Amino acid sequence: MKTMYNRREALKISLLAGIGLSFQSFANHLKTNDKILTRTIPSTGEVLPAIGLGTWQTFDVGNSSAQRKVLSQVLNEMYRFGGTVIDSSPMYGSSEKVVGDLTSELGFKNELFYATKVWTSGKQVGIRQMEASMRKMQRTKMDLIQIHNLTDWKTHVKTLKDWKEQRKIRYWGITHYVDSSHSSLEEIIKSERPDFVQFNYSIRSRHAENSLFETARKYNTATIINQPYESGSLFRLVRGKELPQWAKEYNINSWGQYFLKFILSNENVTCVIPGTSKPHHMMDNMGAGLGQIPDGGIRKKMLSHLKTL
Template sequence: MKTKYNRREAIQLSVLAGLGLSLSGYSSAFNKLEKIQERPIPSSGELLPIVGLGTWQSFDVGNSKEQRDVLTEVLMEMNRLGGKMIDSSPMYGSSERVVGDLTAQLDFGNALFYATKVWTSGQTAGIRQMQDSMEKMQRRTMDLMQIHNLVDWKTHVKTLKGWREEGKIRYWGITHYVDSTHATLENIIKTERPDFVQFNYSIRSRNTEKSLFDTAEKYGVATIINQPYEGGSLFRAVKGKSLPEWAKENDIHSWGQYFLKFILSHKNVTCVIPGTSKPHHMIDNMTAGLGKMPDNDFRNKMAHHLKSL
């Protein structure tokens, strides 16, 4: 058995240990975890891996070589386990440029699914900002352009529909992160028919289950889930608490996977985008897209257990 490992191998070993896999079978076992599940984008049928990567705060590292090197590992782990989506925004400081610089140096860079947003008012300002974002992310065509937090959405919808027809973007969408906007998101879905809608959803924040998920399904709109860990408050709620033994019945081996698998087990979730700047967290997040998914009874059990802690 191999006794010395490089940094990436050591990270993989720690995940395998969490999965209960023998370290002696490390290479073959990890190969079996090669690719996470995929779900179709309703407007096209294109398959999208169900776990992606958010870049708010985590990729806002400027020119720091040390931090950029670690983020390159994050991207490599995401790709190795089958992930594609990277979600950013001009709101996220240097994140767009960092994503563009790092992915340009990777041989799989063009195989990723790039998403960003327009976050300003006015048609001219919006066009200028989106062009700037595409330049920073080094994309001639953006996979997904979204209207960030619905800022001046009526103006930007017209631009995005035109850009999709012209081939400047492949898909367009709308986003927000608070429950109070869900009714507005639903109305836009019904009237404008975006390709994607991005919103908050988690094991303790389930307002979208009332009707937003159903509306997205009815009108053929893909869903991207933000705030999966509720800004970190879910981890604070379970700090010092042991994962229940029964969680392993659905291939759940960490609290992060517990929270993500609850989300991913909803049939109307297309992709979830937890943010991270740590390779081992990226592996843990991606592993939530592998193996058995909870059914409705198990989901209720998970939510009840968390509430009881």
């Protein structure tokens, strides 16, 4: 019988079986002996773990104690593996408050990199929303605030630049999630010089390679990647499919790592933020930041194989 690799069994079948460790001992082994890939924020030279955590839908759990308990484990696993970046937004329901409540209970809360967004129109309304976000996330100073989907960006960019000067925030940025907005992101990068730009990019959705990555590189703008799994469609594509045998030679132990390692093989990617509400998926995601990162030849091989499925 062939071994089938899928997201739900990522660790049981791939990671743990490969090294013969229990779930907990694998985590301890990883934190002690392996170094998660890091990338540099161009505007400052600060080093950032290349894999973080998105909270769209996954952290919108309100006051559910059972779900919050599991999400706390997700945060612990992210940090255990060397991750720090948590990305949220007022658009994400209760996610900001859940992040704030859960991280406030962690001993490493001040070692994390907190990112959220402004998602409204009007200067004063935007200021009130950002202040509310900081209260919900329990931060007196936010690491990064981004303009969500470019909503009223000309207004908010002025506020964010002022806030950075006042040291209310460390960085500011802009975001979107569709190819058709890439040209707008580029124009804003050229004119306003944000510290970060967040956009969609995946093994099958590579429009950003046309010019957006190069523009970000030229203007010293860090890149955060959303939609790395294309809202789950990549996993549906490979459901029931066997991971190619050659993948393990490149430290690719699951389909999730296959997709993330491809993204990380682009040196212009600063950080990718897959969302999850499951600790073992968090472990699998972080595993993509370990070991060999595919070079140009392996990237082509990964692309070619995916086209055969």
